[in-house]
Amino acid sequence: MKREPDIHRNAVGLIKDVVKLVGTYPRVPITVDCVIFGFDENQLKVLLIRSDLAVYEDKWSLLGDFAEDNEELDDAAYRILKHRTGMDDVYLDQVRTFSRPNRHPGGRVITVAYCSLLNIQHHELKITENELHWHSYQSIKEMAFDHKEIIDTCYKWLQKRIQEHPLGFNLLPDKFSLRELQNLYEAILGITLDRRNFRKKFASMDLLIDTGEMEQDVPHRPGKLYKFNFEKYEGSKRKWIGIDF
Amino acid sequence: MKREPDIHRNAVGLIKDVVKLVGTYPRVPITVDCVIFGFDENQLKVLLIRSDLAVYEDKWSLLGDFAEDNEELDDAAYRILKHRTGMDDVYLDQVRTFSRPNRHPGGRVITVAYCSLLNIQHHELKITENELHWHSYQSIKEMAFDHKEIIDTCYKWLQKRIQEHPLGFNLLPDKFSLRELQNLYEAILGITLDRRNFRKKFASMDLLIDTGEMEQDVPHRPGKLYKFNFEKYEGSKRKWIGIDF
DNA sequence: AAAATTTGTGTAATTTCGACACATTAACAC
């Protein structure tokens, strides 16, 4: 187990020069990739850019970049998201680290995937460099690097998370109808739900505030518009283990 | 966004020399830390070693080491576990990556935490270098690096996972009594469970095989011994979303 | 004015969950 023969140890065998020790470790470039989900036209969407690597010409890529020296990866994820999209008011969750040796054609690069949900309406894309735009998740087939694998991992993560916490609200406008909410759950989980039972369940959660307003410009009877009760949810977060459908 | 002025781009602006591009990325030492849970004497245990860094004299540490060049981190985790303990027949799950800039006194080191559950009875510790041994999870207070944070994250991960999948069986001997199984769940979840309801629930899952044998050498009425039906579980894995207690 | 579409609502049957008590078995102490 002594693989660092040149590392000095003290009288009881402990390593004193930890900086030198760390200097013997192999070093690897680290990137962060952001999987940004949105919801529009009853479809789950993902924000992608065109890869700027010649080997991946015409392939799409996640929003990623390398982590700076001494930068916490969470911070890197927020920085990269802000840089690529201009957005800075969304939360990001770390999902998983991907490390297959040949996942990057430029050599060994490890990437840490972060995931976020945001409301397409509220986040106009001001930066459109690299053809940044929304793609229907279902339509995504091939991607640069192992990004298809990453995106699929994040999708499964989302399916699970949305049943444990009412994250779906982050994907909807401030005011939304119950129909929109149900469409969201059906699209993400890939199932159909009974309308009455769905409404009953959300009513019993008591996380919706009736705005008193109605939908406008819909070609049928308008539904009530609700807001999500963020305060109440924050206050009772610890109780959340599951939303069963 | 052009932060690599020396990187050649082709006629349409795409980067051709990806190796050179990756060469411009900051490089970081990566380590893997294994959180190995066991269960004995009705307590959740964790396998720790004595830190061999002078700055952490008398502190305990997770089973970790750096990842080799071009080594997938999953492989590194299995390698390190095998190296530190001699064990190679346990599964490992990636839990989370920790990247706080000053988490390692020797400089910037990112670590990826892996978690495993194993049966203390079946894995005699043949390697006891660095004072490798089991510690009661509850008794762990201070640790080297940010390992207390890592271990707590893995504990929460375990609490959640054990309610989604019947992972607890990995912590028990091949043959176990229902009482042992219940003790395990109670210890990990930190709750007490009704014995009849607990047995009813597991009976309804139909994942236990009655071995026909009884406990030996217990100072009271012996209970039946069961085996876990791994085949059946593997076959119906996709159905598992939750075990509610 | 009629047709089409979607909203909004309640109940009954079923299933699941949670609380709860007592007889049985084996070891141990005497």
Added chain:
DNA sequence: GTGTTAATGTGTCGAAATTACACAAATTTT
């Protein structure tokens, strides 16, 4: 070997949650 102790093994009943299911009201379109 008898009594004591400690844990196993089992069933029911009420409460709560889940599911299935139908019709009237509101609005736009034709």
